[in-house]
Amino acid sequence: MWEYTDKVLELFYNPKNQGEIEETAEQNVKVATGEVGSIACGDALRLHLKVQVDTDKILDARFQTFGCTSAIASSSALTELVKGLTLDEALAVTNKDIANYLGGLPEAKMHCSVMGQEALEAAIFNYRGIEREVHDDDDEGTLICTCFGISDTKIRRVIRENSLITAEEVTNYVKAGGGCGSCLATIDDIIKEVQRESALPIAAPASNKSAVATKIAPSTLTTVQKIALIQKVLDEEVRPVLLADGGDVELYDVEGDRVKVLLQGACGSCSSSTATLKIAIEARLRDRISQSIVVEAVEPLF
Structure with missing residues (x-):
């Protein structure tokens, strides 16, 4: 169960500015539309802006969203934030502004505020008839x-x-x-x-982040803590990679810095199992826990 603020719940149950804005014959007014996301990926947002042509002022903003509580609340918050602004002023609105307006979002739902910012930029650049100058290369990389x-x-x-x-x-x-x-x-x-x-500082994550993200000095860990952290790294960072290729790994034993594992599925019979041990498992454990860790594969008992 996500912990939502009262503002998030308010705009989810009673969203403001939901719907679309249709083009009319109204003088000195045009409608801009920006669309981001994909229903196949779980979230999609279409943003409509009613713009006064001679002043570039946003007279009205409405949204159509397919998504979760945070997506709907973020979209509603966005429309409230931009109404009355000029297009240039609206371009300065960030995903952080959306999250702050809502009193915060669960960390796992911050992508909803990012989607709002991107829909706003898409609508404004579509209105101006120019290529998206800010993120036009988002889809061009690897x-x-x-x-x-x-x-x-x-x-x-x-x-x-x-x-x-x-x-x-x-x-x-x-x-x-x-x-x-x-x-x-x-x-x-x-x-x-x-x-x-x-040159960003490589700071330690906040206390509510996963312990896997922080490299902990081995001298501060008890044996039980060390085994638990190794298991956590294997479960959260190694196994998903191996499972995607039909393999798997199971923690067998820990003796000091020697970590013994059972390679299973495709990994057990793969000719590159040594590379799997050193690259996918040992390198990850060294990076997260201790540079002195050595990973060895053991044969199943039956």
């Missing part, structure tokens, strides 16, 4: 998340704009990595690249 069709260009942009530092946060903002999970390791690499390029 495809990273095949589940949701997210490119590395879009991932890099949202990392920079929101100072994201974990793959989990990227998933919350643009859904990348929220499907099969096979792209999470690549998203981690992109985050590190962006941090190097922009």
Whole structure:
């Protein structure tokens, strides 16, 4: 059960400005429309703006949304924020402004506010009859998340704009990595690249983030804690990748820094099982827990 603010629930149960704006013969007025998202991916938003031509002022804004509580509330909030603004003023509205208007959104639902910002930009650039100058290359980069069709260009942009530092946060903002999970390791690499390029501080995540995202000094862990963290990394970051290729892994034993695992399914019979151990498993555990970890495969007892 998501913990929604009163404002989110208010705009979900009684959304403001829901519907569409149709073109009329009204003088000095035009309608702009921006559409983002996909019903196949779970969320879609069509935003309508009624614009006074000679002043560029937004006289009215309405929305049509297919999505969850946060998507509907974010869309409604967006329309309230932009009414009365000029188009240039509206372009300054960010996804953070939408979330703040709502009193906050659950971290896993921040992508709904991003969708609102992108629909607003799409509507304004469509109205002006020009290419989308801000994010026109979002779909031109390398495809990273095949589940949701997210490119590395879009991932890099949202990392920079929101100072994201974990793959989990990227998933919350643009859904990348929220499907099969096979792209999470690549998203981690992109985050590190962006941090190097922009000199963003590599800060520790907030206390409510997953412990997997933080590299913990092994000396601070008890044996039980270390085993639990290893299991968490395997479950949340390694197994989704292997399962996508028909394989799997099970934690067998932990002896100091020696981690013994059972490779299963396609991984057990694969000729590249050694690479799986070193790249998919050992490298991840070293990055998350300790550089001295060594992963070994054990044969099943039967």
